[in-house]
Each structure stands twice: as structure tokens, then as C-alpha cells.
């Protein structure tokens with residue numbers, strides 16, 4: 146039966162869900178975004194493992210100009226002193242159709258908004274009130290407009306404000322005592338890395354990830370540093386913690402830096418409302434140490450869409466069960482990486498490097514640790 150759906154939030158999750166509905170169903174939908182425009186922050190890179198690329202290909206990602214993304218063939222592990230430890234072959238997980246892809250977030254948003262923008266996207270929309278009406282949900286916005294819908298798909302990110310309107314239980318994101326600093330590099334900035342691959346440098350209480358985001362091989366750098374408190378006025382002290390471990394890294398922090406505190410959602414909670422679904426970071430926010438946040442946004446959108454399409458009799462429970470199972474795997478792996486990447490003791494670092502070197506060549510390990518994440522249906 147044809148449904149009317151309100152999607153709240155035009156990030157990766159909301160836009161992906163909107164594309165699936167638009168391309169493969171007859172349901173009516175409107176996408177409500179609180180900002181006045183889409184955030185097309187140029188330099189921010191995104192890694193998409195094959196489980197995400199598969200979903201994007203379903204909605205026509207192949208039409209994106211191939212100059213605008215890159216397929217890194219592997220991950221190189223380095224110590225913070227730029228000494229190579231070992232490498233991981235990403236081809237192991239690729240198929241002919243779906244390959245590990247890196248690109249600018251803006252490229253992805255441009256692609257996702259293409260079919261949605263004029264007809265279905267409404268900007269400057271903030272929810273004021275929600276209520277039940279004749280088995281439907283009435284959403285009132287603060288500009289005095291409203292929408293009466295069959296389903297609400299909440300995709301408004303990790304700090305989901307929409308949750309407060311529907312849920313009694315609080316699940317406020319927790320500061321992970323770390324910050325992310327990112328910048329965009331035109332060259333490899335005199336560090337010894339292969340600019341066609343993903344480079345992961347592990348240091349004491351910090352790590353850096355550098356990867357190409359297009360065929361010009363412009364590079365995205367993300368540096369995660371542990372801090373006790375987030376102080377936006379003192380980012381320099383966090384950068385110093387990294388540079389003190391390798392002065393050559395000074396160059397990578399020369400450009401325009403953006404930084405933000407890292408949060409994750411403490412508990413994975415079901416929706417208490419049978420017509421309301423959470424996708425993307427609004428379902429669960431992950432720390433970026435497995436590079437799965439965006440991909441999980443796509444996956445959650447795809448899972449929910451499939452259940453709606455199949456007219457599943459118990460969508461809410463089926464969706465939560467599927468999503469919980471996936472989110473728990475990703476959460477465990479992300480937390481484990483966060484712990485292992487940042488060892489302070491040199492004995493632990495040596496031991497870790499030895500173990501990683503051994504494991505990255507073991508097919509069984511790759512299949513269970515990463516394969517189970519990357520090879521979702």
C-alpha cells in the first residue's frame with residue numbers, strides 16, 4: 146500500500162533512503178532538513194567499503210565521473226615515525242562490480258541529492274511538536290507548516306533532536322575523550338607514503354589516516370588524538386602531541402584545519418513508536434576507527450527500505466534486530482581499533498605491530514575481522 150513518509154535530516158542516511166524510495170517504490174516522501182542548504186564541505190573525505198558501494202551502485206553511483214573518486218588497493222600500516230609495518234590487500238574484499246572507494250563527502254552528497262533536490266527536499270525545517278492522529282503521525286514545524294504521515298524516518302545525526310520528541314529514554318552521545326583533526330593535502334607533504342593507498346600511522350595516543358580522494362590523488366588527512374577535554378581554542382597542543390613524536394608531520398598540519406570532538410552513542414535502543422525509525426548516526430553513532438559511519442548510514446537506509454518494500458508485517462522488530470546485530474559488530478571492532486591504534490608503551494607497540502603483521506596475511510582473520518563487516522548482504 147502506498148505510504149506517506151517524512152524523512153528528517155538530509156545527511157548521507159536520509160538522502161540514501163530518499164533515493165531508494167524514489168527509485169524503487171511508489172511511496173510519497175518529503176525530506177526535511179533543518180539547515181538552509183546542504184553541507185558540501187569540500188575537503189572532507191569518506192572511505193566506502195564494498196558493503197556501502199554495493200548500495201550506492203544500486204541507485205546509480207556508476208554515473209559519477211570516475212575522476213572524482215579513487216579505488217585504493219590497500220592499507221599500509223606505519224609507526225608514527227613513518228616506518229612501514231605491513232600492508233593489507235583491499236582487493237581481497239572487492240568484486241568486479243563493487244570496489245573499496247574513497248572520495249570527497251561533497252561528491253557523494255552531490256550524487257545523492259541529484260534526483261531529490263527540487264521535488265522532495267525542504268530546507269529550514271525544525272520540528273516543534275509531534276502527535277498521533279488517526280493512526281498516523283502529525284509533525285508540526287516551527288514555521289507553522291505540518292505534515293501528516295504514515296511513517297517517520299529519523300536521520301538527523303548523532304545528536305538527533307527528533308529522538309527527544311518520540312522517546313522517553315535518554316541516550317545522549319558520550320564524549321570519547323578524543324578529537325578529530327582533518328585537512329586536505331595537495332601532495333604527500335614530504336612524508337614517505339604511497340599516495341595511491343590508505344596510510345595508517347599509529348602513535349602514542351593518536352593515529353593518522355591519509356588517503357587519496359580522487360584521480361588527481363588529492364589527499365584527505367584525519368588525525369585522531371586523545372584529549373582529556375575538548376578545547377577548540379587549544380588545538381595546537383593536540384597537534385604538538387603528534388608532531389613531538391615525528392617532527393616531519395609538521396607539514397601535514399600546515400593547511401586549513403577543521404576539528405571536532407568525537408562522540409559515540411552509549412546504548413543501542415529500539416524505537417518505542419511503531420511508526421518511527423532511526424537510521425544512520427541517529428540509530429547509533431560510531432567512532433571513526435573502522436571508517437564505517439557513512440557506510441552504516443547507507444546500510445541502515447537500505448535495510449529499512451527493503452523491509453518497507455517487502456511490506457514486512459513486523460517492520461519495527463525486524464529492522465531493530467538486523468540493525469542491532471550489525472551495529473554491535475561495528476561498535477566492537479571500532480572500539481577495539483581505537484584501543485589498539487593508540488598504545489603508549491613501546492613494548493605494547495612492538496607486540497601489536499608483530500601481531501598485525503602476522504594477521505593481515507591470514508585469510509581466516511581477514512574474513513572474520515573485516516570480511517564480516519564488508520560483506521553484508
Ligand SMILES: Cc1cc2nc3c(=O)[nH]c(=O)nc-3n(C[C@H](O)[C@H](O)[C@H](O)COP(=O)(O)OP(=O)(O)OC[C@H]3O[C@@H](n4cnc5c(N)ncnc54)[C@H](O)[C@@H]3O)c2cc1C
Pocket residue numbers: 153154155156157158159177178179180184190191192193270271272300301302303305306307325327367424425426427431433436437438439440441442
Ligand atoms: C573524523 C571522522 C571521519 C569519518 N570518516 C568516515 C569514513 O571514512 N567512512 C565512513 O563510512 N564514515 C566516516 N565517518 C562517519 C560519517 O561521516 C557519519 O557516520 C555519517 O555522515 C552519518 O550520516 P547521517 O546521515 O546519519 O548523519 P549526518 O551526516 O550528521 O546528517 C544529519 C543531517 O540531519 C540534519 N539535521 C540535524 N538535526 C535536524 C533536525 N532536528 N531536523 C532536520 N534536520 C536535522 C543535519 O543538518 C544533517 O544534514 C567519519 C566521522 C568522523 C567524525
